[in-house]
Amino acid sequence: MIQVRGLHKVYKKVKAVDDLSFTLHDGEILGLVGPNGAGKTTTLKCLCGVVLPTDGLILIDDYNLSTDEQAAKQLLAFVPETPNPYEILTVYEHMKFISLLYSVEDPDPKIHELLTVFELYEKRDDLVNSLSKGMKQKLTICCALVHDPKMLLLDEPLIGIDPRGARTLKDMLIQRVAQGKSVIISSHMLYLVEELCHSILIIDHGRKIAEGSLEEIRKTALASSNASLEEVFLKITEEQE
Amino acid sequence: MNALAYLNILLLKNRVKGFLKTPKHIIPTLILFFIFVFPFIAVHSLDIPQEVPIFTAETVHPILFSFLTFIFWVNIIQATTKDTLIFSLSEIDFLFPSPLKRKTILLNRILTGYITSAIQFLGLIGFMLFVFSAIFSFSLWRRVIFMWSGVVLALIFATNLGGIISLISSHLPEVKRSRNQKILLAIVMGFAGILVGSMFWYMGQGYPLLAAAQKVLNSVVIRVLVYPLAIASDIAVAWTPSLPLLLKMTLLVSLCMVTLGIILTIEAHFYETSEISSRELWQSMEKVRRQEIIVSESFAKRIKTIPPFGKGATALIWKNLTGLLRDIRNLIPTLLLVCFFFIITIIRGTQVDFIFSLMFLFFIVVITSSNIRWDFREDLRRIEIIKLIPDSNFKIISSEITTPVLFSTLVCYSFLICNFFLYPPSPDKGVLTVFTLGALPLFSTIIVAIHNLSVLYYPPQTNTQLIPSLLSMLGMMAVVTPSAGILVLFYLMDELLLGLILVLCFAGVTALVVMKLLAWKYRNFDLTIS
Numbered sequence: 001m002i003q004v005r006g007l008h009k010v011y012k013k014v015k016a017v018d019d020l021s022f023t024l025h026d027g028e029i030l031g032l033v034g035p036n037g038a039g040k041t042t043t044l045k046c047l048c049g050v051v052l053p054t055d056g057l058i059l060i061d062d063y064n065l066s067t068d069e070q071a072a073k074q075l076l077a078f079v080p081e082t083p084n085p086y087e088i089l090t091v092y093e094h095m096k097f098i099s100l101l102y103s104v105e106d107p108d109p110k111i112h113e114l115l116t117v118f119e120l121y122e123k124r125d126d127l128v129n130s131l132s133k134g135m136k137q138k139l140t141i142c143c144a145l146v147h148d149p150k151m152l153l154l155d156e157p158l159i160g161i162d163p164r165g166a167r168t169l170k171d172m173l174i175q176r177v178a179q180g181k182s183v184i185i186s187s188h189m190l191y192l193v194e195e196l197c198h199s200i201l202i203i204d205h206g207r208k209i210a211e212g213s214l215e216e217i218r219k220t221a222l223a224s225s226n227a228s229l230e231e232v233f234l235k236i237t238e239e240q241e
Numbered sequence: 242m243n244a245l246a247y248l249n250i251l252l253l254k255n256r257v258k259g260f261l262k263t264p265k266h267i268i269p270t271l272i273l274f275f276i277f278v279f280p281f282i283a284v285h286s287l288d289i290p291q292e293v294p295i296f297t298a299e300t301v302h303p304i305l306f307s308f309l310t311f312i313f314w315v316n317i318i319q320a321t322t323k324d325t326l327i328f329s330l331s332e333i334d335f336l337f338p339s340p341l342k343r344k345t346i347l348l349n350r351i352l353t354g355y356i357t358s359a360i361q362f363l364g365l366i367g368f369m370l371f372v373f374s375a376i377f378s379f380s381l382w383r384r385v386i387f388m389w390s391g392v393v394l395a396l397i398f399a400t401n402l403g404g405i406i407s408l409i410s411s412h413l414p415e416v417k418r419s420r421n422q423k424i425l426l427a428i429v430m431g432f433a434g435i436l437v438g439s440m441f442w443y444m445g446q447g448y449p450l451l452a453a454a455q456k457v458l459n460s461v462v463i464r465v466l467v468y469p470l471a472i473a474s475d476i477a478v479a480w481t482p483s484l485p486l487l488l489k490m491t492l493l494v495s496l497c498m499v500t501l502g503i504i505l506t507i508e509a510h511f512y513e514t515s516e517i518s519s520r521e522l523w524q525s526m527e528k529v530r531r532q533e534i535i536v537s538e539s540f541a542k543r544i545k546t547i548p549p550f551g552k553g554a555t556a557l558i559w560k561n562l563t564g565l566l567r568d569i570r571n572l573i574p575t576l577l578l579v580c581f582f583f584i585i586t587i588i589r590g591t592q593v594d595f596i597f598s599l600m601f602l603f604f605i606v607v608i609t610s611s612n613i614r615w616d617f618r619e620d621l622r623r624i625e626i627i628k629l630i631p632d633s634n635f636k637i638i639s640s641e642i643t644t645p646v647l648f649s650t651l652v653c654y655s656f657l658i659c660n661f662f663l664y665p666p667s668p669d670k671g672v673l674t675v676f677t678l679g680a681l682p683l684f685s686t687i688i689v690a691i692h693n694l695s696v697l698y699y700p701p702q703t704n705t706q707l708i709p710s711l712l713s714m715l716g717m718m719a720v721v722t723p724s725a726g727i728l729v730l731f732y733l734m735d736e737l738l739l740g741l742i743l744v745l746c747f748a749g750v751t752a753l754v755v756m757k758l759l760a761w762k763y764r765n766f767d768l769t770i771s
Contacts, residue, residue: 048338052510073340084330100244
């Protein structure tokens with residue numbers, strides 16, 4: 001479970017995240033949506049401990065991220081929007097290195113499985129710099145999954161990935177959620193959020209403007225019961241402006 | 242196995258393997274190595290009388306001391322506003338979110354930084370002293386070890402202090418950081434003021450400028466103010482071990498260890514500031530590496546625009562000219578360099594034969610043609626645009642080289658006019674001027690075309706910038722050397738006119754051949770091969 005309470009992040013004079021609170025329960029996928037510059041990436045970076053919040057509390061399964069950083073991070077994995085894997089390592093070496101980082105016992109079967117599922121097995125001995133952008137994205141996803149994290153934070157995970165890879169990732173996320181693990185997806189692909197997420201958090205200018213299931217958000221936006229997330233999102237963000 | 246140890250070993254192994262597997266990297270490196278090292282090996286092996294060293298410990302010490310002090314203060318001032326703990330983007334994406342302790346990641350970065358600097362400075366100092374030892378007789382290895390130890394320890398100390406300031410500043414608000422920088426700047430200005438004031442005092446005592454500078458840098462006050470750097474300079478210029486030297490080395494090593502210890506004890510969440518600085522640095526380095534044109538918008542708006550002209554490939558001339566104007570500030574260093582050389586030749590005297598002034602002009606053509614922006618290289622990054630131009634390849638590459646050739650020729654012509662009036666009349670002056678008017682654009686064409694040819698072998702996507710520069714330098718020498726040879730030969734034979742015509746024909750034919758070759762290579766250029 002991830003609990004965020006009163007999260008603030010200020011860059012110089014800009015409030016990137018402003019008093020954000022939400023809870024993500026085990027076995028749930030949360031969709032984080034918002035216009036450009038809404039503070040989605042900053043929120044995810046605060047959650048994975050890369051960015052230090054100006055104020056607020058982040059609990060990862062009861063571990064306070066600011067005081068029990070290592071224990072909290074052991075439960076997390078983060079896939080950035082534009083990943084920069086080590087170009088000079090081979091695909092296998094990269095996976096092996098990440099397994100060592102997270103102290104994974106006997107990682108080879110898991111590495112084999114992930115590379116096969118994401119169609120990278122043939123490339124296992126190739127240097128990362130020879131991979132296409134989509135393949136690098138797949139590799140980063142494999143790296144995030146190798147230690148079987150309890151919480152997965154994904155920032156625009158489908159950019160550059162082929163349809164088969166996208167399907168594999170979606171299936172894998174659904175499977176993980178069934179096992180009681182949780183996921184946060186930040187994306188502008190609203191159909192993906194609508195398809196996968198149990199709850200949706202809409203933020204703008206760093207502030208929460210709606211939260212809940214699609215049904216609940218429809219009610220908040222006073223939208224019709226069959227309105228798509230795109231319609232609801234446009235209505236809510238227009239009202240904010 | 243420890244994850245970071247595994248990573249560092251693999252990174253090193255794969256880098257070496259990657260280098261050894263690429264002939265495109267090995268061959269130019271070997272050529273370069275032999276070009277630089279062979280002459281000195283030859284000098285070493287020949288039994289020729291050795292020159293008396295012009296540099297002694299007393300003269301090298303102040304130079305080194307000033308260099309280390311400068312680096313030290315730059316590092317310290319930078320650390321107040323920007324994070325000096327720079328990480329790679331991969332480290333940011335994969336190590337920062339990992340459960341590794343921040344201090345472990347920091348220590349890994351610092352230690353790998355030490356090792357990298359130590360290796361780089363060993364190569365640099367080793368090569369520099371090797372060159373000097375070839376000319377002046379002195380034992381090489383002992384000096385290399387002392388100088389390397391002194392310089393590396395001083396840099397480690399400066400880096401550590403910068404790191405401490407960075408870590409402390411990382412959680413300070415912008416206002417406080419800016420105030421701290423002002424305080425530090427005031428300290429540095431005070432230090433510089435003491436230096437200048439003392440120099441004036443010594444000059445008032447009758448010392449010449451250089452002797453006064455040397456006296457000040459060796460003075461007790463200055464040494465005390467930046468004592469660690471003073472002892473680092475002492476170590477660097479020593480070549481016999483002694484007890485005082487050993488004590489100085491022990492002190493410097495202790496200072497490095499203490500400052501490293503302080504870095505590791507500071508509890509600071511440096512990820513955020515490091516990420517910002519690192520991303521900024523990598524982005525700007527990426528732009529420099531790609532020779533990407535960075536134009537200031539406010540400056541570009543102040544520059545008069547050239548109305549679009551050209552049809553088909555010739556529109557590239559307009560695009561490149563516009564770029565040249567908007568980027569003209571980046572050419573200022575080149576122009577200043579050219580003016581500097583011009584002043585030097587004038588100071589040396591204009592009472593020599595006019596033909597010697599031409600050597601200067603051909604030197605200038607090499608500098609201006611080599612230092613202009615590489616529009617062609619930039620355009621290869623947008624290959625899908627230029628490959629689709631419905632025009633002949635020859636016309637495309639001719640349009641691409643027009644702007645640099647035009648710039649270089651204009652600069653050279655302006656100096657040709659100055660020289661024409663500055664040098665006394667001579668019987669050959671008219672014919673030499675006419676020859677120069679024709680030869681300068683031809684040589685510029687050859688140099689720019691060779692540059693562009695090397696770029697086709699090492700396009701921006703290969704992320705290699707040094708090798709194409711070296712290749713084009715070699716190609717340029719292959720053209721300029723025979724021309725100079727012909728000219729000197731015919732001048733000595735008193736057949737100057739014939740020599741000039743031959744050189745002009747040679748340059749014309751070479752320019753055409755190189756351009757045809759460039760067009761052919763461009764036609765067959767396939768980006769996917771790289």
